[in-house]
Amino acid sequence: MANSAVIVEENKKNIWGGGVSPMKASYGKLMMWFFLLSDAFTFSALLITYGLIRFSHPAYAGSVADFKFSQEYWPIPEKVFEAFPGMHALGIESAPLVFVGLMTFILIISSVTMVLAVEAGERMDRKAVEKWMLWTILGGLTFLGCQAWEWAHFIHGSDMSMNAVGNFLQGAGLSANQYGPPNFAALFFFITGFHGFHVFSGVLINFIIFYQATVGIFEKRGHYEMVEKVGLYWHFVDLVWVFVFTFFYLV
Amino acid sequence: MEQQTPQVEVQPVNKAKVKNFIKVMLYLAAITAVEFGIAFTVPHEHKWVRIIVFIVLTIVKAYYIVAEFMHLGHEKKSLKMSIVLPMLFVVFFIFIMIYQGGAILEALY
Numbered sequence: 001m002a003n004s005a006v007i008v009e010e011n012k013k014n015i016w017g018g019g020v021s022p023m024k025a026s027y028g029k030l031m032m033w034f035f036l037l038s039d040a041f042t043f044s045a046l047l048i049t050y051g052l053i054r055f056s057h058p059a060y061a062g063s064v065a066d067f068k069f070s071q072e073y074w075p076i077p078e079k080v081f082e083a084f085p086g087m088h089a090l091g092i093e094s095a096p097l098v099f100v101g102l103m104t105f106i107l108i109i110s111s112v113t114m115v116l117a118v119e120a121g122e123r124m125d126r127k128a129v130e131k132w133m134l135w136t137i138l139g140g141l142t143f144l145g146c147q148a149w150e151w152a153h154f155i156h157g158s159d160m161s162m163n164a165v166g167n168f169l170q171g172a173g174l175s176a177n178q179y180g181p182p183n184f185a186a187l188f189f190f191i192t193g194f195h196g197f198h199v200f201s202g203v204l205i206n207f208i209i210f211y212q213a214t215v216g217i218f219e220k221r222g223h224y225e226m227v228e229k230v231g232l233y234w235h236f237v238d239l240v241w242v243f244v245f246t247f248f249y250l251v
Numbered sequence: 252m253e254q255q256t257p258q259v260e261v262q263p264v265n266k267a268k269v270k271n272f273i274k275v276m277l278y279l280a281a282i283t284a285v286e287f288g289i290a291f292t293v294p295h296e297h298k299w300v301r302i303i304v305f306i307v308l309t310i311v312k313a314y315y316i317v318a319e320f321m322h323l324g325h326e327k328k329s330l331k332m333s334i335v336l337p338m339l340f341v342v343f344f345i346f347i348m349i350y351q352g353g354a355i356l357e358a359l360y
Contacts, residue, residue, distance in 0.1 A: 023326070023327045023330040023333075024327050024330075033333075036334075040341075044338075044344065045344075048345055048348045051345065051349050052348040052351055053352065055355075056351075056352040056355035056356045058356065059298075064294070064295050096291075097287065097290060101287060104283055105283070108276060108279050108280060109276070112276045115272050116272065119268055119272075122265075123261060123263070123264070123265065124259050124260060124261055124262065125261045125264075126259075128264075228322075232321055235316055235317075235320045238316060239313055239316045239317065239321075242312045242313055243309060243313070246305050246306065250290055250301075250305050251301070
């Protein structure tokens with residue numbers, strides 16, 4: 001009984017006309033991989049642009065202790081991203097990279113819950129798929145919330161610096177910012193924004209998959225491969241963040 | 252609708268797999284912690300030491316995410332190669348563009 005049901009399924013659903021799956025992967029999974037490859041090129045180009053523009057600006061030469069924001073040189077990232085929600089209330093002056101570290105851990109954990117959802121799907125456990133998809137969505141939303149806070153803080157700014165013609169600058173916009181050369185903030189908005197948009201669409205897609213799992217679409221289909229494909233996208237978002245974290249915040 | 256599929260058989264949790272995922276997560280967390288340690292202990296004067304160590308650790312993290320979480324390490328070799336080999340273009344691109352950046356700096360200042 002079970003066997004005949006599988007055969008019918010294959011005849012009806014197999015998109016690979018010849019009846020074989022090259023590379024032992026389904027059509028959808030393979031195409032997801034090639035899409036991710038192209039997306040990887042896009043992100044590589046953005047991060048390499050960051051490298052190019054950074055290396056075409058003078059680096060800060062003095063000691064780190066005396067560092068001040070200036071339009072003349074590229075800022076030290078840990079001096080820019082040193083805020084944490086509520087830290088002034090706790091009497092902490094600066095918490096460099098702590099917030100972005102928290103965001104990194106949130107994404108890693110949401111990647112693990114995603115992989116557990118895929119594992120649950122492989123053994124047809126609808127309840128577990130629902131549970132882990134929900135945790136993944138929650139992780140994604142938390143990350144987006146953190147990013148919104150970070151953007152708001154970056155745009156409002158902390159203290160002031162002066163530009164070449166003697167105007168005071170506070171906060172960051174696309175054309176000028178208090179932290180360093182105009183391109184510094186422009187690249188920050190573009191790259192973390194593009195990544196954030198990927199997280200946002202990932203959360204939406206995760207939600208659709210969660211919904212389809214709850215109404216039993218995958219159970220009827222006989223497999224949970226959609227969870228795996230969307231999982232690939234979600235892990236890719238985590239992967240990109242690993243690189244953004246290094247090249248934007250650490251280096 | 253849901254009542255039409257009562258024959259679904261739930262298999263027990265694959266403990267070895269879950270254990271592996273937890274292990275990978277701990278690796279990623281540990282490497283990130285090491286990166287933080289380096290960011291605050293190695294002074295900025297050793298700029299290139301920092302950059303190279305950060306890049307190596309980032310690639311290690313990327314390897315774990317792609318090979319284990321995205322399961323690419325367990326796919327057919329042809330699939331692995333069709334994803335990994337095109338990334339060589341990116342390596343090439345990094346070197347020319349960073350070089351260009353330095354050239355622009357020299358031309359401007």
